[in-house]
Amino acid sequence: MNYPLVETYLREEIGLDASSLGPGLLARAVRRRMDAAELADERAYLEAVAADRALRQALIEELVVPETWFFRDREPFLLLGRLVARRRAAGRPLRVLSLPCATGEEAYAIAITLLQAGLAPAEFSVDAMDISEAALAAARRASYGRNSFRDGDRTPPADWFEKDAADAERWRPVARVRDCVRFRQGNLFAFTATETYDIVFCRNLLIYFDAEMQAEAVRRLLSVLRPDGVFFVGHAEAAVLLRAGLSPLPEPRCFAFTRQPVQQPAASNAPAAKRTEPLRRPAVPPAAPRPFADVVMTPAAATTASPEPADSLAEAAALADQGRLAEAARLARFHIDAHGPSAAAFYLVGVTHDAAGETALAESAYRKVLYLDPRHEEAIAHLALLLEKRGSPEAARLWQRARRPQSAARGGDA
Ligand SMILES: C[S@@+](CC[C@H](N)C(=O)[O-])C[C@H]1O[C@@H](n2cnc3c(N)ncnc32)[C@H](O)[C@@H]1O
Structure with missing residues (x-):
């Protein structure tokens, strides 16, 4: 059974393109939530969701994919370290946004990278945001098993992690790292910030949106990115930023973009042509149901x-x-x-x-x-x-x- 009204609501509310989740996942999740709410009619359920924050959040929690791990893909963090070394002269604290941060690994990894690069905690801040309250609760607990260290040999770097006193199989970023990150719950499509950021990490979120919502997401994030800021996306999301007219930094496997022109052969510097039709959504849902x-x-x-x-x-x-x-x-x-x-x-x-x-x-x-x-x-x-x-x-x-x-x-x- 399909739930077209709920699908439309979710797309407009949180950007979710149901087809990115794989066959049947959204329908099964909606069915579970309707059963839990003891509502059999889609329209009645949707009205209840729109009126009741707890119902709405429960539906969202069923559908989001908070898959993440420390230093995911490695190279973006190495590049971040190099960028910081170049930008230290700016004379003001460096501001980084991790949105979505899921269970916090990306945000803490950013903090570790900046501390490793020699910045003092007062010289930078990391704001981390996600729509999932469950993921954020885990992020604030900051206790991680080996799976969160899957990009290396599954051993947390000793300088930055300590054993969790409550569980010998888990590790916590040390307090010096934890204190550098501010978490808050929020929806990218309701996101407004009074501050601007030097670096935005928005990785592995755009893959869940269709072309129109991807463009809207990028527009919102660009509005908080400083003119000389750097925008990191996931490896399957590079095309979205190219379409937005951004230029990739020539660093392997980083998928980092700026507003500066591409430093490449003249032909590639032509301004992006105005689109005459919406960007097609990725041919494959590269995300994990x-x-x-x-x-x-x-x-x-x-x-x-x-x-x-x-x-x-x-x-x-x-x-x-x-x-x-x-x-x-x-x-x-x-x-x-x-x-x-x-x-x-x-x-x-x-x-x-x-x-x-x-x-x-x-x-x-x-x-x-x-x-x-x-x-x-x-x-x-x-x-x-x-x-x-x-x-x-x-x-x-x-x-x-x-x-x-x-x-x-x-x-x-x-
Ligand atoms: C796959 S994780 C990505 C985490 C991390 N950036 C990474 O690349 O490892 C996707 C996260 O996006 C969050 N999310 C989904 N829709 C969102 C929205 N509209 N606003 C904010 N966060 C959202 C989910 O809750 C989930 O935690």
């Missing part, structure tokens, strides 16, 4: 299960979102073997290799996407970024293509 969160699907198991195409791709995307990149790429390749080549599956193969720093494999996958779908905006943008980073002149042509209105895009030449 929670029911799939613990699934590891080997090709053999998948053969037996013979999942539906959309399901197995959603599953691969979920693995990627948990940082299980090799498994995600394997499952996406299995999907191709089982269901035939598709732009969506090759795109997922591409972003997983890209995130793992396997640039040759990523490039090959993006080229396959563009062979199958020459107008695939995300693949064009990702391939352009890869080529630019290795100094290929082909990047300029692709940048032009990435910034061209979709209706004008021509293809087959990647």
Whole structure:
């Protein structure tokens, strides 16, 4: 059963594009919440949700994906450290926003990075915001198991973490780190700030929105980013900022953008053309629906299960979102073997290799996407970024293509 009224409400209220969650997830969540509220009619439930904050929050908590871990993707934090070293001369405290912060790992990792870079606590602040009250409660508790350290060898760096006195299997950022972060609950689409930020981390949120809401989200965040600020997004979200006319910093695997012009061949500096139609939403939901969160699907198991195409791709995307990149790429390749080549599956193969720093494999996958779908905006943008980073002149042509209105895009030449 579908719940179109609730879907529309959620899109307008928190930006959520139900199709980004994988088949059936929203419907199952709404059904559970309606049962809990003892309401059988969708319209009656929606009216109750609109009038009752607790009901609304309960629905949101069912749907958000607070998947995160310390130093996720590594390179953005290394770049942050380098940027800080360059910007210290500014003579005022550096201000960083982590939105969404989920359970806090990103915000604490930012604080650790800045302290490591030599800043004193008084020289910076980290504001961290998320819509999920449950996630924020965990962030404030600041007690983390090994899974939160999955980007390294699962050992928390001793200088910055201490054992949780209440649980020997858990760690807490030391007080000096915890004190640098201010958490608050909030919805990006109701977000107003009186302050501006030097750095905005908005990673792995835009993937849950459709093109229109992505543009609105970026507009809101740009309104609080200083003119010379840096905007970090997740690896599957780069195309959104390119569409907004921002320029990528030429740092591998960082997906950091500024308002400054791209320092690349002249052709790529052309102003972004005005769009004549909305940006197409990502071809694959690269995010993790929670029911799939613990699934590891080997090709053999998948053969037996013979999942539906959309399901197995959603599953691969979920693995990627948990940082299980090799498994995600394997499952996406299995999907191709089982269901035939598709732009969506090759795109997922591409972003997983890209995130793992396997640039040759990523490039090959993006080229396959563009062979199958020459107008695939995300693949064009990702391939352009890869080529630019290795100094290929082909990047300029692709940048032009990435910034061209979709209706004008021509293809087959990647
Ligand atoms: C996958 S986590 C990303 C966390 C972290 N930035 C990272 O990349 O690891 C996505 C988070 O977005 C939050 N979220 C979803 N919609 C939101 C909205 N409209 N405003 C603020 N936060 C939102 C969810 O609660 C969830 O914690």
